[in-house]
Amino acid sequence: MLPDHQFLRIPGPSPIPPSVQRAMNQPMIGHRDQETKHLLHSIQPALKPIFGTKQNVLIMSGSGTASLESAVVNAVHPGDKVLVIVTGAFGDRFVQICAEYQIAINRHDVEWGEAVEPGAIKDYLKNHPGIKAVFATFCETSTGVLNPIQELGQIIRQHSDALFIVDGVSCVGGVEVKMDAWAIDILISGSQKALMLPPGLTFAAVSERAWKVIEKNDRPSFYLDLTKYRDQLENDTTPFTPAVSLLFGLKQMLELIEQEGLEEAFARHRQMMNMTRSAFRSLGIPLLTSDKAASPTTTAIRPDDFDPDILRNVLKKEFNLTVAGGQKHLKSKIFRIGHMGYCSPADILQTISIIEVALRKIGKQVELGSGTRAAQEILLSGGS
CATH class of the missing domain: 3.90.1150.10 (Aspartate Aminotransferase, domain 1)
Structure with missing residues (x-):
């Protein structure tokens, strides 16, 4: 050996592609300089098709769990009733995060190794009105399960006013996802899985419907306040120091996906x-x-x-x-x-x-x- x-x-x-590793070895640039603005501007058009959305994809420095927490803290208030679909360890992580923020958790457990049945969620929503958000894991890596997100999105939109929030950390870039067409309100992901980058970047795409809810949320939030990232992205920048080397790698990764x-x-x-x-x-x-x-x-x-x-x-x-x-x-x-x-x-x-x-x-x-x-x-x- x-x-x-x-x-x-x-x-x-x-694993990281060699060309992505080389891209990340470029000399550092100022995070507020024009070069970084050009970098962020060029990344957006290539990110949107991967997420299946016309919305801008917000980029934050952090782990995938940071994106999960950002969805919770921005989209729901303490005391709000939410439904968390738990098909494994990372569905359970949504439960843990919601508990930290005093969210009223309704938990739907599925045997580990099985995908959720959309019909069960339909029945649950009919019997439990007032659910503000439904949380689901697209790919549950603890079990190797891919949940039927498209069907879930249709059911949630038809039978409730709840936001549909999806953890796509371990599959965005590796499976088809159509955020807009599938009625997903917040789709989050991370850099270190199918997107072929080291850990350190997290992503969130947010629907217009979800932005209306987020803008009315007066809960204090600083680093994870998604409106800050949205507003700064309009100027091709970020509210806080970005992981510049990872942005170099992200641009190269997007070029590789475009080539393939x-x-x-x-x-x-x-x-x-x-x-x-x-x-x-x-x-x-x-x-x-x-x-x-x-x-x-x-x-x-x-x-x-x-x-x-x-x-x-x-x-x-x-x-x-x-x-x-x-x-x-x-x-x-x-x-x-x-x-x-x-x-x-x-x-x-x-x-x-x-x-x-x-x-x-x-x-x-x-x-x-x-x-x-x-x-x-x-x-x-x-x-x-």
């Missing part, structure tokens, strides 16, 4: 998902989610005859391949493979091949090459 030869296959942070094509990027992610799922089926190792609920950016595997943490340790120690473990009650029960952003079908073939060898090393009897062959067949068929 070469010390510097690392294979990162977790659900974020994801957005639809092609989505198809690549679906293909990698199908390759990964087919490989583990061929190896006889159970998947956590159904095909219908599966995310194109993360796959969760739930073995029934070996300890996933032992496998992960062998992968890391002997091959420098990092895959993720389970969270909360799924800890030591699943492992997760990230296939998002700067990741190709060739990377998946390599990952599956290494995992096959590691499985044999821990005593799991698998036919070497069977998983790789299954993934190869998906690739050759063009299956996406």
Whole structure:
């Protein structure tokens, strides 16, 4: 094993393209200088299609959790009734944030590994009038589930006046999203997942409907006040010091997506998902989610005859391949493979091949090459 030869296959942070790394190595510029204004101005037109919106996409320095908190603190008041759809650890994070701000939480729990049923939300809204906002996680990386956001948006708009607030941190850039057409009011994301950047940038796109609510919210907020970011963006600047090097990288990342094509990027992610799922089926190792609920950016595997943490340790120690473990009650029960952003079908073939060898090393009897062959067949068929 070469010390510097690392294979990162977790659900974020994801690998960084070399051209993005080079872009971030550019000499620093003044954050209030004209160069930074030009940079911010040039980024907006390319960001909007990724979010599926005509609205400007606000850019803040912070983690994905900062964007979750910004949505809560701007869109709802203490005491407001909200519905939080919890399909995993990051849906639960919305609950924790709302609790910190004294929001009246209505919680809809779904078994981990399953996607929410839109009909259940329809019934809930009919029976619980006065909900001010519905929070949902698009891709739940703790389980590898992709929730039916389009259907949820239609139901929420038809059966309530609630704002629809969506955590797209781990899938925006890797799956199709049409914020405006799907009636999403606030769509948030982060830089370190399918957007192929290091951690440190967070994004929020806000509908006109949501702005009307936010503008009436008199709760004190300083750094996370979205109106400040909106107003300053009109002048191609930010209210606080931006992460300039990450903005350089963001511009280059957007150029890479433009070169590949957005639809092609989505198809690549679906293909990698199908390759990964087919490989583990061929190896006889159970998947956590159904095909219908599966995310194109993360796959969760739930073995029934070996300890996933032992496998992960062998992968890391002997091959420098990092895959993720389970969270909360799924800890030591699943492992997760990230296939998002700067990741190709060739990377998946390599990952599956290494995992096959590691499985044999821990005593799991698998036919070497069977998983790789299954993934190869998906690739050759063009299956996406």
